[in-house]
Amino acid sequence: MALATTRSSTPRAVRDPADGSPTHQSLKSAQTRARLIDAAIRCIVRFGYANTTTPRVASEAGLSRGAMLHHFENGQALIKAAIVELHEKRLRAFRRAADVGDHDVGTLVHTYWRQLQKPGFIAFHELALAARTHPELGRILQPLQAEFSARFNEQAYALFPEWQGQRDQFDLAMTLSQTMLEGLAVGLLTGSVKEATVEPMLALLEQQIRALNPALAQQASA
Amino acid sequence: MALATTRSSTPRAVRDPADGSPTHQSLKSAQTRARLIDAAIRCIVRFGYANTTTPRVASEAGLSRGAMLHHFENGQALIKAAIVELHEKRLRAFRRAADVGDHDVGTLVHTYWRQLQKPGFIAFHELALAARTHPELGRILQPLQAEFSARFNEQAYALFPEWQGQRDQFDLAMTLSQTMLEGLAVGLLTGSVKEATVEPMLALLEQQIRALNPALAQQASA
DNA sequence: TGAAAAAAACATGCATGCTTGTTTTCGCCT
DNA sequence: AGGCGAAAACAAGCATGCATGTTTTTTTCA
Incomplete structure (x- = not known):
């Protein structure tokens, strides 16, 4: 396009x-x-x-x-509409995940991971990378990406009482999760990561998140 | 192209x-x-x-x-040559990094990270993502990627006596590093990660690597 | 019947490979 | 030694295919 x-x-x-x-x-x-x-x-x-x-x-x-x-x-209008649709899909999926009663770290990690396995993530990554060299696309994508990120972090923070008063640590844990999981997903996409290493990586991430919060540390890790 | x-x-x-x-x-x-x-x-x-x-x-x-x-x-021949050149650049950089006397974990992490900041990584990621939907490209890229990965892991394993006899743990640490660092780099590329969070992420990775090896655990982490 | 939806026809622009033409360099041979 | 023919490096133009947006025609349905 x-x-x-x-x-x-x-x-x-x-x-x-x-x-x-x-x-x-x-x-x-x-x-x-x-x-x-x-x-x-x-x-x-x-x-x-x-x-x-x-x-x-x-x-x-x-x-x-x-x-x-x-x-x-024209084509651009369609792409723009597709981006908005993807954005709303993402928000809906996030809301659905937040409604799950179980707020266990492992569950959350796996839930987020499952999101990244869906075609929507592939589409988003394609668009995000294309936006790097396509300012037009960037102008459409950037505000939506910022909105999602802000809403995501804010809601998640409110959702986890264990992290109250440790905003910095919490933000770190969020960034770590996003980075690792998206890195893993992209690695699978490009073939630089083998399928078999996914579960161990998720376990490692879970363990690291627990280590960031003393209130979670005593809970068993996989 | x-x-x-x-x-x-x-x-x-x-x-x-x-x-x-x-x-x-x-x-x-x-x-x-x-x-x-x-x-x-x-x-x-x-x-x-x-x-x-x-x-x-x-x-x-x-x-x-x-x-x-x-x-x-034709265009394809040029692209193929460019890929080979990028591959050899990567191998050369790796060799250069391995020659550094200091094998401290933190140094290694930062060295790898600096590699991912170079334009070569952007080019490689562009090609890798394009290869997903372009079998022709994939056939060129895949074997080189496999060769690099194998050579990289093998040499690195030989380079670190602290990990001898713990191949599984070592492989895990390698995959973790690749995933995190490439995830971070891609995040910067697509704007989903802020520049300020890079250093904390590197520190976290370093800490996690140490945790994977008892022989390194006693050394101070940032 | 008349307006919206769908299809078809049209014109433009650009990337691709191919072909032809011009200049420079090399090897050779008298 | 020096010039001659071959081949390589470089340049430019041609024809094709495809993607884009615009315009016109046909179909559908209230």
């Missing part, structure tokens, strides 16, 4: 009638848009961001390219 | 006369080839692999596109 620097114009959104009742067409339109966004994400995962072209996305969605551009104006 | 699936033909290498003495032409040719390879790597770092086109590389090298294709047949 070349992400041509075009003026972002008329965001051809679904417009219901004045009374707000969704018409048949507006429903179908929203549904088609969703199908296109999903197709875009699938393409990014399967072919990589660089090879995610408009004809491919359209064909993946089972639509003509013309129909696709009817809904999205 | 589209990496068209073309038959790899005549690897137009530099051929000296039978007596092996380098002629003026062969020297200049080798030099030009090196300039092209360097230009390719620079382009990958600056524009990303996907935006590394043959005209860009040629212009970066200060040559015409025709001249470039005279030396490299």
